Amino acid sequence: NAGVTQTPKFQVLKTGQSMTLQCAQDMNHNSMYWYRQDPGMGLRLIYYSASEGTTDKGEVPNGYNVSRLNKREFSLRLESAAPSQTSVYFCASSGDRDRSPYEQYFGPGTRLTVT
């Protein structure tokens, strides 16, 4: 069972370049999330999708866009990369919000460096 998968695992971009980070889950989860993790800052939510067809901003959405392509896939796009976006990016998914506890399951991460 693959769980949450992310591609690519590593990426180096030059300032101003664009790229899309891909995420897919095979757990039939309704909700999906994008986080960034920086030293001393913890995990910060960029965007999330509560269900297919909806997306909402998190704590740090500026400079990013997302697409919930279908129930399985949730992509994160950097239109014009900046050095401040150098980080490790994690995708996560959760099941039915009507049920508690509400747990998130994470992918292995994408390490992005912007020079």
Place this chain on the structure above:
Amino acid sequence: TQLLEQSPQFLSIQEGENLTVYCNSSSVFSSLQWYRQEPGEGPVLLVTVVTGGEVKKLKRLTFQFGDARKDSSLHITAAQPGDTGLYLCAGEGAGSYQLTFGKGTKLSVIP
């Protein structure tokens, strides 16, 4: 805004020692989750505690949820090098799609 404070931020101990990590908030959570993250990997869910006062054991790890559901602790008995990693706590707010994460405790167990 809900906040979760984790302490200590860093912990370096010898193999065989015991340790406790704390996760505190002024907010009430419906549940609290603990994750372990190893270098180069994503966080992996260890346990979820739901009921105030609940204690869960996972081999040498003991997790406790405070009576008022505002705090939690993780106790490791006889730490081993394989316990090395970043331990994160995360709180579930009632009806919220978002989890509140602490900044983590980085544990190093020296052989």
